[in-house]
Amino acid sequence: MTSILDALVTGLVYGGIYALLALGLTLQYGVARILNLAYGDFLIAAAVFATLLYQRFQLSPLVSLLLLLPASFLIHLLVYHLVFVQLERRRGSWRAMEASSILLAFGLSFVVSGAMLAIFGGKLFSYSYLLVPVQLLGSVVPANRLLALVLALAFGGFAYLLLVRTRIGTAIRAIAVDPDGAPLAGIDVRRWAGLTFAFGGIICAASGVLISMFQTFNVPMGVTFTLKALVVVIMGGVGNAVGALVAGLILGVTESFVARFISPGLTLAAVYGLFVLAVLTMRTGIFGRALR
Amino acid sequence: MLEIRELTVYYGLHAAIRNVSLQVEPGEIVVVLGANGAGKSTLLRATMGMVRPASGHVLLDGLDLTSLVRRNLTHQIVEQGLILVPERGGTFTDLTVRENLLLGAFPRRARAKEKELLEFALSLFPRLKERWNQRVGTMSGGEQRMVAVARALLSAPRFLLLDEPTLGLAPVLAKQLLRVLPQIAAQGIGVLLVEQNAHLSLAVAQRGAVLSNGELVHASSAAELQDDPAVRAAYLGSQ
Numbered sequence: 461m462t463s464i465l466d467a468l469v470t471g472l473v474y475g476g477i478y479a480l481l482a483l484g485l486t487l488q489y490g491v492a493r494i495l496n497l498a499y500g501d502f503l504i505a506a507a508v509f510a511t512l513l514y515q516r517f518q519l520s521p522l523v524s525l526l527l528l529l530p531a532s533f534l535i536h537l538l539v540y541h542l543v544f545v546q547l548e549r550r551r552g553s554w555r556a557m558e559a560s561s562i563l564l565a566f567g568l569s570f571v572v573s574g575a576m577l578a579i580f581g582g583k584l585f586s587y588s589y590l591l592v593p594v595q596l597l598g599s600v601v602p603a604n605r606l607l608a609l610v611l612a613l614a615f616g617g618f619a620y621l622l623l624v625r626t627r628i629g630t631a632i633r634a635i636a637v638d639p640d641g642a643p644l645a646g647i648d649v650r651r652w653a654g655l656t657f658a659f660g661g662i663i664c665a666a667s668g669v670l671i672s673m674f675q676t677f678n679v680p681m682g683v684t685f686t687l688k689a690l691v692v693v694i695m696g697g698v699g700n701a702v703g704a705l706v707a708g709l710i711l712g713v714t715e716s717f718v719a720r721f722i723s724p725g726l727t728l729a730a731v732y733g734l735f736v737l738a739v740l741t742m743r744t745g746i747f748g749r750a751l752r
Numbered sequence: 753m754l755e756i757r758e759l760t761v762y763y764g765l766h767a768a769i770r771n772v773s774l775q776v777e778p779g780e781i782v783v784v785l786g787a788n789g790a791g792k793s794t795l796l797r798a799t800m801g802m803v804r805p806a807s808g809h810v811l812l813d814g815l816d817l818t819s820l821v822r823r824n825l826t827h828q829i830v831e832q833g834l835i836l837v838p839e840r841g842g843t844f845t846d847l848t849v850r851e852n853l854l855l856g857a858f859p860r861r862a863r864a865k866e867k868e869l870l871e872f873a874l875s876l877f878p879r880l881k882e883r884w885n886q887r888v889g890t891m892s893g894g895e896q897r898m899v900a901v902a903r904a905l906l907s908a909p910r911f912l913l914l915d916e917p918t919l920g921l922a923p924v925l926a927k928q929l930l931r932v933l934p935q936i937a938a939q940g941i942g943v944l945l946v947e948q949n950a951h952l953s954l955a956v957a958q959r960g961a962v963l964s965n966g967e968l969v970h971a972s973s974a975a976e977l978q979d980d981p982a983v984r985a986a987y988l989g990s991q
Contacts, residue, residue, distance in 0.1 A: 627854055627855070627857075627858060630855055631858055633851075634847060634851075634855055637846040638844050638845075638846075641843075641844065643826035644835070644836055644838065645844075645856060645859075645907070646827050646830040646862070646907060647855070648827045648828075
């Protein structure tokens with residue numbers, strides 16, 4: 461019984477983080493129409509910097525967030541305007557751009573992970589932060605994971621409220637569902653798509669820092685996070701924030717149960733099994749458009 | 753005054769509209785009649801910068817908007833006080849009525865007067881109050897048109913362009929919808945309407961013209977157009 465509870469709690473902690481990291485990707489894909497395959501590499505970059513700041517300067521990851529989130533926002537805004545907008549200019553339209561942007565993002569993934577490999581190599585990163593046991597629902601969880609979950613839900617909840625409760629958030633959802641109609645509501649699509657891409661970058665960096673608090677990682681793992689985020693985005697429906705939360709939790713719990721009761725080596729296989737099942741059985745998964 | 757001056761739009765080698773000139777005064781309703789493919793939608797879309805004209809100018813109270821038009825900066829044209837309700841569109845169907853009207857007032861120019869404009873729009877279409885939190889895509893065609901016109905009004909327009917608002921509506925609903933146009937014009941807003949429904953639209957308009965094969969002909973008062981034998985034959989049937 462306790463082992464089931466343990467697996468469930470661990471799964472929910474990971475699931476909360478997956479939901480957050482998928483939210484950033486789903487915003488970038490659903491609003492800016494860029495399937496950012498470099499997402500996991502940017503995430504790892506944030507995780508690496510959080511680790512280094514902790515090890516060299518004893519900087520709490522909570523303080524690192526204050527530095528890394530604005531930095532990620534600016535970097536993503538630059539990438540959007542210097543790379544993707546240029547592509548759009550050459551391509552002439554958003555629709556024509558969608559396919560090429562995937563290749564461009566794929567290349568960007570190699571650039572980011574390659575640069576980090578050259579600097580840091582493939583060594584494993586980890587640090588001990590808040591490694592104290594906490595009782596939760598009769599199970600014992602390290603405080604760092606719990607804090608990561610609480611922060612993930614706080615970030616995700618804040619982003620969700622921004623999207624649903626504010627005029628600008630509503631405009632961003634309008635771009636997701638009808639990019640051609642948005643200018644007639646006075647919405648500057650390119651400007652807000654760029655800011656949303658950068659906002660997705662903030663969520664990406666936040667996920668990276670939160671993951672660094674409790675998980676050992678190395679540079680080549682970026683692609684794994686991209687793929688997990690992608691699975692959650694597609695299961696939850698592109699541009700669908702609530703879908704991302706539900707799919708993220710399902711993914712986290714599935715991983716945790718498979719690792720605990722079947723074999724840790726099969727977690728990734730389970731993720732893709734779930735993904736294939738979702739794509740084959742759900743009609744609105746991959747084609748779902750509504751952002752709510 | 754909204755002034756469209758010698759506007760020409762090509763789709764490939766084919767001229768969709770050729771040298772079309774048209775003026776709309778504040779508070780005036782002008783209708784452009786035309787058959788399918790005559791270039792009606794192109795005229796309005798080019799005025800809003802949604803398609804790029806080959807030549808011609810768009811002026812708003814003497815201010816030349818042509819450079820915005822040529823660069824497809826539709827959102828900035830909306831900020832200047834022009835708005836279009838496109839054919840069958842003009843709403844975000846995945847969003848609610850409330851959210852659509854909230855976005856109607858997204859342009860900066862609309863914010864100061866948002867409350868009054870919302871009251872005005874809801875006085876024209878009280879039905880929308882009942883549908884406040886309903887997704888627009890689940891509403892009837894007539895109600896969706898109401899949302900589209902209300903959303904356009906919330907942008908605080910000086911000139912309202914309407915692309916076949918009665919298309920696909922039952923005659924009673926079409927009549928109801930066009931009946932609000934004089935109330936909108938009474939606020940000092942100029943209305944430019946393109947329609948195939950000559951009966952209903954000439955009844956509310958002061959002036960009109962016919963767009964035929966991309967060229968504007970028969971520009972005159974609405975009353976004269978109603979009596980014009982050529983217009984009667986083409987658009988008013990045998991009545």
